[in-house]
Amino acid sequence: MALMLSMTLTRPTARTLDAIDRPVPEPAPDQILVRVRACGVCRTDLHVVDGELPDTTIPIVPGHEIVGVVERVGRDVAGLAPGDRVGIPWLGYACGVCEYCRSGRENLCRQARFTGYQIDGGYAEFALADARFAFTLPPEYDDVHAAPLLCAGLIGYRSYRMAGSGRRLGIYGFGAAAHIIAQVAVHEGREVFAFTSPGDTAAQDLARTLGAAWAGASTEAPPEPLDAAIIFAPVGRLVPEALSRVVPGGVVVCAGIHMSDIPSFPYRLLWEERSVRSVANLTRQDARDFLALASRIRPRTHVQPYALSDANAALTDLREGRVHGAAVLVPTSQNLHK
Ligand SMILES: [Zn+2]
Numbered sequence: 001m002a003l004m005l006s007m008t009l010t011r012p013t014a015r016t017l018d019a020i021d022r023p024v025p026e027p028a029p030d031q032i033l034v035r036v037r038a039c040g041v042c043r044t045d046l047h048v049v050d051g052e053l054p055d056t057t058i059p060i061v062p063g064h065e066i067v068g069v070v071e072r073v074g075r076d077v078a079g080l081a082p083g084d085r086v087g088i089p090w091l092g093y094a095c096g097v098c099e100y101c102r103s104g105r106e107n108l109c110r111q112a113r114f115t116g117y118q119i120d121g122g123y124a125e126f127a128l129a130d131a132r133f134a135f136t137l138p139p140e141y142d143d144v145h146a147a148p149l150l151c152a153g154l155i156g157y158r159s160y161r162m163a164g165s166g167r168r169l170g171i172y173g174f175g176a177a178a179h180i181i182a183q184v185a186v187h188e189g190r191e192v193f194a195f196t197s198p199g200d201t202a203a204q205d206l207a208r209t210l211g212a213a214w215a216g217a218s219t220e221a222p223p224e225p226l227d228a229a230i231i232f233a234p235v236g237r238l239v240p241e242a243l244s245r246v247v248p249g250g251v252v253v254c255a256g257i258h259m260s261d262i263p264s265f266p267y268r269l270l271w272e273e274r275s276v277r278s279v280a281n282l283t284r285q286d287a288r289d290f291l292a293l294a295s296r297i298r299p300r301t302h303v304q305p306y307a308l309s310d311a312n313a314a315l316t317d318l319r320e321g322r323v324h325g326a327a328v329l330v331p332t333s334q335n336l337h338k
């Protein structure tokens with residue numbers, strides 16, 4: 001029986017992954033088996049590994065930005081064949097029949113299951129996926145550079161759309177999602193104001209390189225008031241901070257799956273029709289829309305590759321703010337390329 005390396009969370013809140021050899025799984029009738037070529041490291045993976053999310057399946061292989069090549073297909077799979085390159089995102093299953101699913105909101109399906117959270121993900125040499133939740137990727141991107149499109153890009157784009165069409169867009173937390181979405185916003189003629197942790201000049205430099213009109217610390221006032229703000233950092237105190245920077249009618253979008261508690265704040269920050277909303281997960285339509293857009297405007301993804309076996313180092317670097325752009329795991333049997 002063929003074995004594969006998987007980096008596995010074996011206990012809740014273990015905060016570290018174990019390298020485990022396990023049998024290469026067999027696809028069920030509606031599944032594909034994918035040989036992983038690259039898997040992005042998302043902040044959500046940190047929340048899974050740190051035990052900050054409820055309902056995590058244990059043991060679990062994290063990773064929901066999977067770029068791979070189809071190795072085998074289940075007998076009911078149509079439209080995919082061995083050798084095809086696919087991307088596998090966070091949404092791994094939705095029921096298709098509930099009210100949410102039938103109204104274009106499968107991201108909110110109560111039966112939904114998520115890759116690298118309830119379904120084993122891409123921190124392994126092989127992964128299984130429901131063929132209906134796998135996507136063809138823009139050929140303009142190589143495997144490593146395509147990986148961040150699958151969550152940072154997709155969920156970042158859903159958050160961006162929820163921010164409306166105002167010209168001046170603030171982005172709090174300039175990591176993987178922000179660095180992609182800033183390019184989309186600039187391409188569409190918006191002005192981007194990038195807020196980082198105080199002193200994170202590397203992230204501020206990256207933001208300016210990608211076309212941000214201004215970059216500074218999250219505690220600073222932008223040179224102009226914002227029409228909307230997206231918060232990618234998991235920091236609750238940024239909610240009143242961002243609200244204080246948006247104009248009347250402005251929106252603050254919380255894009256992460258987890259955030260520290262939001263401190264109480266005076267009603268005047270919300271008054272005048274400002275709003276706060278969260279964005280949860282993605283729909284397959286979001287994926288199709290964003291991947292088509294990416295193919296057209298080609299936002300560059302800045303990647304920091306790590307060997308699959310160094311997944312814990314990648315997570316630690318992300319936790320400690322040492323990743324600029326996106327960390328991506330690459331199985332060591334393949335070439336690391338930047
Ligand atoms: Zn459903």
Ligand SMILES: [Zn+2]
Pocket residue numbers: 042043044045064090151152
């Ligand atoms: Zn993610």
